[in-house]
Amino acid sequence: MHDLRTLLETHNQGHVLAYWDEISEDGREQLVTQLRDLDWEQLDAWIEDALAAESGANVPASLEPAPYYPLIPETAEQIDLYRKAEKRGRDLLGQGRIAAFTVAGGQGTRLGYDGPKGTYPISPVAGKTLFQLFAEGVARAGEKYGVPIAWYIMTSPINDAATRAFFAENAYFGLRAEDVTMFPQGTLPAIDPSGRLLLGAKDSLALSPNGHGGSLLALRDHGCLADMAKRGVDHMSYWQVDNPLVYQFDPLFLGLHDLTGSDMSSRSLTKTGPFEKLGNFCLTDDGRCIIVEYSDMPDELAEATDVDGRLRFRAGSPAIHVLRRAFIDRVTQGRLDLPIHRADKKVTCIGEGGITVAPTEPNAIKMETFIFDGLPLAENPLILEGDRAEQFGPVKNVNGIDSAESCRQLLIERAARWLEQGGVPVPRRPDGTVNGEVELSPRRFLGVDDVKAAASGLRPPAAEAEEYYG
Numbered sequence: 001m002h003d004l005r006t007l008l009e010t011h012n013q014g015h016v017l018a019y020w021d022e023i024s025e026d027g028r029e030q031l032v033t034q035l036r037d038l039d040w041e042q043l044d045a046w047i048e049d050a051l052a053a054e055s056g057a058n059v060p061a062s063l064e065p066a067p068y069y070p071l072i073p074e075t076a077e078q079i080d081l082y083r084k085a086e087k088r089g090r091d092l093l094g095q096g097r098i099a100a101f102t103v104a105g106g107q108g109t110r111l112g113y114d115g116p117k118g119t120y121p122i123s124p125v126a127g128k129t130l131f132q133l134f135a136e137g138v139a140r141a142g143e144k145y146g147v148p149i150a151w152y153i154m155t156s157p158i159n160d161a162a163t164r165a166f167f168a169e170n171a172y173f174g175l176r177a178e179d180v181t182m183f184p185q186g187t188l189p190a191i192d193p194s195g196r197l198l199l200g201a202k203d204s205l206a207l208s209p210n211g212h213g214g215s216l217l218a219l220r221d222h223g224c225l226a227d228m229a230k231r232g233v234d235h236m237s238y239w240q241v242d243n244p245l246v247y248q249f250d251p252l253f254l255g256l257h258d259l260t261g262s263d264m265s266s267r268s269l270t271k272t273g274p275f276e277k278l279g280n281f282c283l284t285d286d287g288r289c290i291i292v293e294y295s296d297m298p299d300e301l302a303e304a305t306d307v308d309g310r311l312r313f314r315a316g317s318p319a320i321h322v323l324r325r326a327f328i329d330r331v332t333q334g335r336l337d338l339p340i341h342r343a344d345k346k347v348t349c350i351g352e353g354g355i356t357v358a359p360t361e362p363n364a365i366k367m368e369t370f371i372f373d374g375l376p377l378a379e380n381p382l383i384l385e386g387d388r389a390e391q392f393g394p395v396k397n398v399n400g401i402d403s404a405e406s407c408r409q410l411l412i413e414r415a416a417r418w419l420e421q422g423g424v425p426v427p428r429r430p431d432g433t434v435n436g437e438v439e440l441s442p443r444r445f446l447g448v449d450d451v452k453a454a455a456s457g458l459r460p461p462a463a464e465a466e467e468y469y470g
Contacts, residue, residue: 004035011040012196012381019202019354027203029466034205038189038334046188046340047195050367053342059296062119065313066281066289068268068383069256079311081254085259089251093234098146098254099233100138101219101323101369103212104131104163104241105185111398113412116159118241119166124397124408125439130395133244136443141249144446149249150231151175153182156209159182165167174443186210190347198364199350206349211242211368212319213338220332228325234258236328238321238371241301245393246320249446253384254322263327264380267320267386271311274302277402278316279372280381288332289381291317291372315383317372318392331377338369390414415440422451 008014016035017359022029073079092098106117113120118131124280128136155163164182165451167173172180187207190198200206221227228236235254239246247253257265268281279291280302294302297313347364351357375381386392393410397403415438416426429434445451 001031001244004032007040008035011044011129016197016199016205017201017301019350021204022354031203031205032241034207035190042335042337043189046367047191049340050191050365051193051195053340058285058289059292059298060282062285063282063292063301063313064285066283066315066383067265068281068385071385071387077395081256081259085255086252087255088176089253089258090145091257092254092258093145093249093251094147096149096232097234098249099150099228099231099236100134100149100151100248101154101236101238102134102151103154103185103215103216103239105154105159105209105212106241107159110396111404116155116163116166117395118163120155120395120404122232122244122404122407122411123439124412124437128441130241130244131163132173133249133442134241135175136441137248137446138215139174140443140446140450147251148176148179150228150233151180152219152236153180153217154212154218155182155184156342157184157187158209181222181224181227183218183224185218186213186221187216188367188431190345190349190366192364198347200348201356202350202354206347207363208347208366211341212371213369213373215371216328216374217326217332217336225325225329227334227344234325236323236325238323239381240319240394243320243392244395244407245319245391245414247386247391253457257322257324257382258385260380260382262380262382263324265322265382265384266372266375267391268315269386269388269392270381271314274299274311274313276316278318280312280313281315281317281361284376289378289383290376291370307356315385318386318394319372320386320391321371323374327378331374338373340367340372342367343413389417412438418445418448419455421448423454424451424455 003013005017008016073082102119105118108115108117108120111120119129121127121129123133138149138151160182167180173438188210190206190208192198198206235257239248253267254263269278269279275294277294279293280297282290282292283292289379301313306312343366344362345364345366346359346362348356349359349364389410393407394402395404395407399405412434418432419426419438426438429435
């Protein structure tokens with residue numbers, strides 16, 4: 001105990017033991033474990049960075065737009081590359097070398113929903129949850145490519161038990177339980193504006209998830225990298241739980257990633273305006289690819305245009321990536337020193353006199369890391385433009401922009417397009433919108449090829465029948 005007190009005093013955090021004499025033996029054990037698990041040297045550096053952080057403070061002085069591969073190939077060379085890449089992607093899937101990775105640590109609080117966000121019902125007709133849509137897509141892809149696909153799901157300490165129970169209650173939506181691996185992300189303590197650790201209770205630090213950047217170390221710590229190696233998996237298709245329109249296993253994207261030797265590949269969307277809430281793909285003056293958050297991007301860069309009148313920094317990030325297993329293994333061998341990001345939040349904590357305080361204004365700084373900060377560490381990072389209407393419909397709010405309401409409409413419109421492209425008429429209103437609600441189950445339909453097969457009475461085609469660019 002003396003050693004622990006000395007450690008805390010050395011780092012100016014001795015106050016966290018202020019209630020030691022009041023807490024139970026179990027409480028003492030819990031608090032000691034939390035404190036021993038901290039990397040104090042790194043925590044001190046992160047606290048210093050978080051206290052100094054200001055909007056735009058970490059943005060390099062010199063930035064250029066990062067190059068990207070276009071949605072539709074523009075040259076004969078690109079056409080040839082895309083064709084080879086798509087075949088390569090199908091081969092990787094058929095060889096079982098691709099796994100799925102979903103980060104799902106969030107709660108449905110902003111949606112007015114009490115539970116893990118992945119359990120939120122979103123499909124427009126059947127009311128399927130986000131998790132069910134993804135599970136059906138994983139199952140269909142496994143069927144289509146002839147191999148079971150491993151799916152790794154990062155939860156949080158807050159929702160891990162509820163997420164596991166949800167999958168068990170629903171029999172993993174037809175997937176084999178051994179192919180679905182759930183694990184909680186790590187946590188970081190919240191601090192007050194002076195850098196002092198906050199207590200969430202007298203026997204516990206005020207802990208919160210450490211951000212999706214923590215997923216890389218969590219994959220190692222929970223044995224997922226070893227499991228992938230055992231399965232022969234070389235790459236992970238990464239997406240966030242709030243985007244049910246994501247192309248989970250796009251052969252073109254996967255193939256380009258592999259053929260170009262990319263450690264970490266990213267989808268981009270052409271931004272709708274200079275201040276759309278998407279991170280900006282940029283190059284630093286030493287050629288490193290980075291993402292600059294929309295809130296940090298200087299206005300003069302965000303609004304800059306090229307000779308054609310288009311935004312120079314028009315490639316925005318929807319948080320869709322492919323990661324090479326060997327890359328994750330390499331960068332997590334020792335300390336993964338990703339930059340810390342600061343968020344000012346309201347955190348219930350123990351205040352003066354040991355009284356629990358539930359603030360009405362931000363009183364704390366939460367620290368987290370982001371997965372996109374792995375890009376500067378990656379060799380040959382690749383960016384491929386995506387089709388916004390096809391691949392992006394985030395569920396962040398109840399209604400309005402990026403909402404459950406807008407997502408359901410996007411799912412309806414995409415299903416209608418697939419049906420029409422497959423030769424199935426869809427009723428539309430005079431303004432062109434779909435007259436009614438349409439839903440296609442990803443358990444059978446991953447794209448237009450599956451719709452065409454169903455419309456013609458044929459069995460849905462195998463992977464080798466696909467041809468898709470973008």
